[in-house]
Amino acid sequence: MKLPDTVMDVYHHSFHIDTEKHDPVAGGQGVVVWTADPDLVLKLAFKPGGGQELDKDDRKNDHYMDLRLMPLPLHGHFAMPQSVLKGYRGYVMTLLDDMDTFQEHFALDCKDREDDQEDKDEKDKKIMAPETVFFRQLAAQGGAYAEYAKMLRSYMGTGGSRRRCLAYFKAAVLLDTLHANDLVYCDFSPRNIDISKDLAHSNVWLFDMDNLRYAEQQEDRIFTPGFCAPEVRAGEGDCSPYADAYSFAVSLFGQLLLRQPFEGPAYEAAAEELDDQEAADELRDCGEFPWILEEGENRVPDEAFYLPYQHILTDDLYALFAQTFSEESRLEDASVRPPLSAWASKCSLLIWECRLL
Numbered sequence: 001m002k003l004p005d006t007v008m009d010v011y012h013h014s015f016h017i018d019t020e021k022h023d024p025v026a027g028g029q030g031v032v033v034w035t036a037d038p039d040l041v042l043k044l045a046f047k048p049g050g051g052q053e054l055d056k057d058d059r060k061n062d063h064y065m066d067l068r069l070m071p072l073p074l075h076g077h078f079a080m081p082q083s084v085l086k087g088y089r090g091y092v093m094t095l096l097d098d099m100d101t102f103q104e105h106f107a108l109d110c111k112d113r114e115d116d117q118e119d120k121d122e123k124d125k126k127i128m129a130p131e132t133v134f135f136r137q138l139a140a141q142g143g144a145y146a147e148y149a150k151m152l153r154s155y156m157g158t159g160g161s162r163r164r165c166l167a168y169f170k171a172a173v174l175l176d177t178l179h180a181n182d183l184v185y186c187d188f189s190p191r192n193i194d195i196s197k198d199l200a201h202s203n204v205w206l207f208d209m210d211n212l213r214y215a216e217q218q219e220d221r222i223f224t225p226g227f228c229a230p231e232v233r234a235g236e237g238d239c240s241p242y243a244d245a246y247s248f249a250v251s252l253f254g255q256l257l258l259r260q261p262f263e264g265p266a267y268e269a270a271a272e273e274l275d276d277q278e279a280a281d282e283l284r285d286c287g288e289f290p291w292i293l294e295e296g297e298n299r300v301p302d303e304a305f306y307l308p309y310q311h312i313l314t315d316d317l318y319a320l321f322a323q324t325f326s327e328e329s330r331l332e333d334a335s336v337r338p339p340l341s342a343w344a345s346k347c348s349l350l351i352w353e354c355r356l357l
Contacts, residue, residue: 001026001031001052001053001054002054003017003019003024003031003033003044003054004017004054004088005017007042007044007085007086007087007088007090008085008086008087009083009084009085009086009092010061010083010084010085010086011083012086013083015035015036015037015040015042015092016035016036016037017033017034017035017036017042018033018034018035018036019033019034021034021036021097022034022097025101025191025192026052027187027191027192027208027224028187028222028223028224029045029046029210029211029222030043030044030045030046030090030210031043031044031046031052031054032044032207032208034097038097039094039095039096039097040082040092040093040094040095041079041092041093041094041095041207042085042090042091042092042093043081043090043091043093043207043208043210044085044088044089044090045060045088045089045090045210054088054089055088055089055090056087056088056089057089058084058085058086058087058088058089060089061084061085061089061090061091062084063210064081064084064090064091064210065081065083065084065091067080067081067209067210067212068080068081070181070183070212070214071181071182071183072177072178072181072183073177076174076177077170077174077203077204077205077206078174078205078206078207078209079093079094079095079205079206079207079208079209080093080209081093081209081210082094091210093207093209095194095205095207096194096196096203096205098196098197098198099194099195099196099197099203099205100194100195100196100197101190101191101192101193101194101195102167102171102190102191102193102194102195102251102255103189103190103191105158105159105167105195105197106158106159106164106167106190106255107158108151108154108155108158108258109128109154127157127158127199128153128154128157129152129153129154129156129157131153135149135152135153138152148306151306152307155258155307159199161256161307161312161350162351163199163202164252164255164256165256165347165350165351166202166347166351167195167202167204167255168248168251168252168255168343168347169344169347169348169351170202170204171188171193171204171206171248172248172340172341172343172344172347173340173344174193174204174206175188175206175244175245175248175340176339176340176341176344178212178244179215179241179244179339179340182214182215182216183212183213183214183215184212184213184214184215184239184240184241184243184244185206185211185212185239185244186211186212186213186222186223186239186243186244187208187211187222187223187224187228187239187247188227188244188247188248188251189224189226189227189247189251190251190254190255191224192206192207192208193205193206193207194206194207213239215239215240215241217238221233221235221238221239222239223285224247225281225285226250226260226281226284226285227247227250227251228243228246228247228285229242229243229246229247229334230246230285230286230287230330230331231243231334233282233285233286234286234287237334240334241339241340242334242335242337243334244340245324245337245338245339245340245343246324246329246334246337248340248343249261249320249321249324249325249337249343252343252347253321256307256312256313257305257306257307257309257312257313258305258306258307259292259300259305259306260284261291261292261293261321261325262284262289262290262291262292262298262325263284263292264289264290264292264297264298264299264300265297265298265299265300266289266290266296266297266298267280267283267284267289267298270283270289287327287330287331290325290327291321291322291325293309293318293321293322294322294325294326314346314349314350316346316349317346317347317350320338320342320343320346323336323337323338324337324338
């Protein structure tokens with residue numbers, strides 16, 4: 001993918017693309033790039049049919065401006081199109097510069113800080129939790145214990161489960177606001193929602209809003225592999241509030257427990273038997289494997305988790321995951337999935353649970 005240096009919008013304002021300020025964020029349909037202008041970001045769409053070649057057909061841009069007519073709160077944290085581009089299919093949106101995607105913000109950095117930190121770019125540095133007596137004693141045991149100590153310091157340094165729950169509480173409120181207005185987002189994942197870089201702040205913004213639509217609209221399937229609802233991935237259903245809720249749950253589970261909720265022994269066996277990772281991933285996304293905390297062939301042993309889920313998930317939150325990831329929810333009736341309002345309620349309670357790491 002080759003990015004242009006400068007792009008102009010329909011009002012003849014030129015935007016210089018600044019990849020030093022922030023790395024481009026590429027998705028299935030396009031790439032989000034930061035500009036030299038404060039808080040202004042561009043979404044450049046890819047050509048249809050896959051691949052990452054930028055679409056230069058700007059005749060399709062009217063759709064982006066139509067999104068501004070949708071019934072959203074005036075001051076909601078939604079990065080809506082502000083203007084459209086000339087010479088490219090895409091638009092300009094407002095997004096605060098000092099933010100990271102959830103994927104970037106909560107990524108762990110378990111390298112040795114003394115050896116590697118000086119070589120890292122300033123923008124890529126991760127905060128580690130202080131090296132307490134507990135961490136030193138754990139690391140002194142060597143082997144897997146030393147790696148676990150680094151991982152746990154990084155997890156806590158990026159805010160621990162408390163900040164993750166706070167971020168997803170605010171994300172659930174944003175999605176629930178859409179659903180209350182008969183709108184669906186369609187493609188929720190940690191790559192299209194932002195949070196403040198500074199741990200002292202917790203602004204959360206939903207961007208990539210060009211997928212926004214009314215719940216009853218029937219259009220092309222939109223999904224991110226690894227996060228999509230089974231009915232959407234299998235082509236048996238359209239985007240809906242239930243699909244958004246499923247994608248939200250998959251994302252939250254992965255950020256809290258550092259594991260994809262369906263990649264257990266049965267998934268790994270299928271990947272080996274098929275000798276095709278993409279085929280196994282498609283089966284996973286179509287709901288063919290039980291979730292990894294359900295007793296059976298895909299159950300992951302407790303000791304295989306990086307973090308003890310019993311100390312992170314409350315009974316209520318566990319029940320929401322179990323209801324969302326059940327066989328009935330995956331393969332039979334999406335309407336049994338808890339709504340985003342339920343996730344917001346339980347995440348808000350979990351923020352104040354003293355058990356949180």
